[in-house]
Amino acid sequence: GDSVTQMEGPVTLSEEAFLTINCTYTATGYPSLFWYVQYPGEGLQLLLKATKADDKGSNKGFEATYRKETTSFHLEKGSVQVSDSAVYFCALSHSGGYNKLIFGAGTRLAVHP
C-alpha cells in the first residue's frame, strides 16, 4: 500500500541555518503531496502542496519539489527562525474518492537563538 517515510527527528538548528527535512513516498499512480506543520498544542496547518511531477510548492520561505524519479518531496528553508520550531508532517493523497491522506511519522524541528 501507499506509504510516506520521513527523516527521524528531532532536528536541532541554530537560527538562520539551512533546513532540509527528507520525505520519500511509495504510491501507485500520481499522488498529490503535502507538507503540514503542527505548532505545540495546535492542530495541523497546510504549509504547501504539489499536485504533479516537477511542481514546486512554496510558502513562508519553505519550498518542496515533487520529484517523481526519486519519489521524494523534501522540505527546505534557507534561513530558519525560532518561530519555525514545530512538528512537520509529509503526506500524500490520491484525487477522487474521499482523498485519504497518508501521513509520515512527523519530524520535530527545534530552532535555537
Next chain:
Amino acid sequence: SQTIHQWPATLVQPVGSPLSLECTVEGTSNPNLYWYRQAAGRGLQLLFYSVGIGQISSEVPQNLSASRPQDRQFILSSKKLLLSDSGFYLCAWSVRGVQFFGPGTRLTVL
C-alpha cells in the same frame, strides 16, 4: 471563508465513561469530513471519514464510533473509554483534494 470548530479543547475522563467529541464546519456545504487520532509523539491515524449525512466509513476497528447527524456536524463517540483511547483528536474537512484541520481535542483517559 471556511472555519472548523472542535470542542471541548481538553478532556479528562475515567476509564469506562462515555465520550462525545463534536466538530462543526462553517462556510461550506456537503464537505468530506474526517476524524484522526494522534497518539503522543506519533503520526496521525485516520479513524473515520464521511462523504455525507449519515454516511460513515471506518478505517480501523476500535472502541470508537462516529456519526454525522447534519451536513456540517461530525461527532466522535464511545460508550466506554479505554486507557488506549488517550490522544489528540483532530477533525478535518476537505475541498478540491486538500484537507484542513481543526484545533483538536486532547483526551486523557485515567
